[in-house]
Amino acid sequence: MPITVILENPSDLHNVERICRACRVFGVTDVRVVLESTKPSDPRCQKAPDLSGSSADFRVVQSSTQCLKELASGGPSPWRCFAATLEPGSVDLYTLDFAQDSQVAIWFGQEKHGLSPEASEAAAVRFFIPTVGMVQSLNVAASLAVTLAEVCRQRLAAASARSHPLRLVPEVPDGKRGADDVLLMEDAALSSISQARIGKFLSVAKRRQRGLVLVLENPDRLDAAAILRSCDAFGAMEVHFIFEQVKAFDPLANRQVIKSEGSNLWVCHRVFTSVADCADHLARQGFKSIAVGKATVAATSVFDCDLTSDSQVALWLGRDGVLSESAASVVSAAVCIQPAVAGDSLVLSSSVAVILAEIARQRRRAAEAPASTTTTTATTTTTAAAAPASTERWQLSPAEQKSYVNWCVAVHLKRHPAVEEENLTASNLEDGGEVDLSPEYQRLGNCRAKLARQGW
Incomplete structure (x- = not known):
């Protein structure tokens, strides 16, 4: 099954090297890079990627329109476009069956801005890689590797059945939280962080x-x-x-x-x-x-x-x-x-x-997956489906979830200190005082103090 990988306006051509390497590992020989809106002054885009030893057919295309035209005229059977995007309406990667199409083109956009509207609208399927962390998405090279690995897995296993969305722990609807969840929310509320943010921390803790x-x-x-x-x-x-x-x-x-x-x-x-x-x-x-x-x-x-x-x-x-x-x-x-x-x-x-x-x-x-239970009698043997296996051995306990939420609260307060604390830090640094902060925050404090001395 021919597969084409299309990178639209990459912001870092170092990622192109990693992507071509991943394509080589998974047997993809056609890689196209659209350089329509990438800033030519960006130093990361001035150096050509090192593709030595790559078996991929690496080509630069001037626009997404040109690339779509090439796909439309590429052989007797049409290319089916899949677009990696977080736009509404995107489906879970693990619900797709990549084996049903003879020619597949997978589009990946820039990490910061995503795919262009033209490429997104032209895609027959828009998909996302389900994640359960604080950060919403993966590095583009990692995203491509995960996608191609799933395509490879389906082909190797000759999978025809569709998978289900990746949710290791079920969502907890608002208003239906357990007693432990309420306790976590009340404890975290003491830090004056918004309830929405605390809810995010709790949601992530349940999926660790x-x-x-x-x-x-x-x-x-x-x-x-x-x-x-x-x-x-x-x-x-x-x-x-x-x-x-x-x-x-x-x-x-x-x-x-x-x-x-x-x-x-x-x-x-x-x-x-x-x-x-x-x-x-x-x-x-x-x-x-x-x-x-x-x-x-x-x-x-x-x-x-x-x-x-x-x-x-x-x-x-x-x-x-x-x-x-x-x-x-x-x-x-x-x-x-x-x-x-x-x-x-x-x-x-x-x-x-x-x-x-x-x-x-x-x-x-x-x-x-339901576990099967077998009952044997003197004359017959019957097999019945049992309840799905529990995920408890892979979930954090309520106490561990509480510890993780407290960790998140501490990190959040460190990244977003109160205004009074920021002013105190800046004034102390201006006076030559020492503040017990991480090196990163000391650099930020020095920067604020320098700007203040310059009249900003």
């Missing part, structure tokens, strides 16, 4: 997944930003950083990591200085350690293994997809994303997005 930890060994700062964004989107509760061979950085304050659209603030993290310390901590908590890396004989494809059999899983990822010998010795299994061509692999952040999306899909399916 227990027993799912990512371990990043010697991570790259840029990769860490995209990984944290995916963790927030798919409900991963915690990330462990191991700084053994690279210089350590603060995930809450590093300038590159904070480009994660704020996800670094909403995902809890721990920092370790050695593999042994991290492995010991996870072992005491009862986690099963699984390596995520490149396709090898010992690794199982993520689409061929059951990721729901263990209630507590720690996914280990090394820099450039390779774990050190000490880290490889502590994992008990290995999974990979099988590429279309041997030797290819996704960038680390895209691999994380695909793995987390697949875990979320499998957990939701496991919770919804």
Whole structure:
């Protein structure tokens, strides 16, 4: 089934390199980039993407209109356009059946502005990737990797039945909250944050997944930003950083990591200085350690293994997809994303997005699938469907939800301090006083003080 990927007005051509790499992994050979409204003065768009070794047919198209005309005249059967967008009326990615069309064109827009009205209106289907975090969307390269992974999974499994929307925990309608929810709302209300915002915190807390930890060994700062964004989107509760061979950085304050659209603030993290310390901590908590890396004989494809059999899983990822010998010795299994061509692999952040999306899909399916019960008598054997499996083992307890909401409240107050606190901070910094704030807030305070001295 031919697949074409179309990127409309990308704001960062560094993402184009990652996208072409993902296309190569999943066997997509046609990538088209529409550069109609991208600012030519943007330094990120002046450098051509490095596509060395790419098997994809990478082409630049001058306008969306031209691209649509090419698709309309492209062969005996028409191309069916799918558009990734958060517009009203978009459907869940996991409800689509990509196997029914002979030619599929998937459109992805700019992260900031999305798809153009022309491309969106021309799409036969508009879809979104369901997320459960504070940040509304994924990085565009991660979004494409998750989408192509689902297309690949359907083709490999020859799936014909439609899936259901990804909702690990049911929504709680307004006015129907439980006693624990009311207690959370009352406690958080003391912080003078709006009830709508507290409701958002509570909704996210109910969707955070227990027993799912990512371990990043010697991570790259840029990769860490995209990984944290995916963790927030798919409900991963915690990330462990191991700084053994690279210089350590603060995930809450590093300038590159904070480009994660704020996800670094909403995902809890721990920092370790050695593999042994991290492995010991996870072992005491009862986690099963699984390596995520490149396709090898010992690794199982993520689409061929059951990721729901263990209630507590720690996914280990090394820099450039390779774990050190000490880290490889502590994992008990290995999974990979099988590429279309041997030797290819996704960038680390895209691999994380695909793995987390697949875990979320499998957990939701496991919770919804009815278990069969068999009753045997002397003459007959009958099989009946039991109730769906409970998702409680993957949900936070009420106490854990309360702790997470309190964490969110603290983060919110740190990001949006009261006016009096801001004025006090600025005046103290002007007078040369010291304020016990994070480096990021100290920089903001210094900036405000400098502008005030200049008369702004």
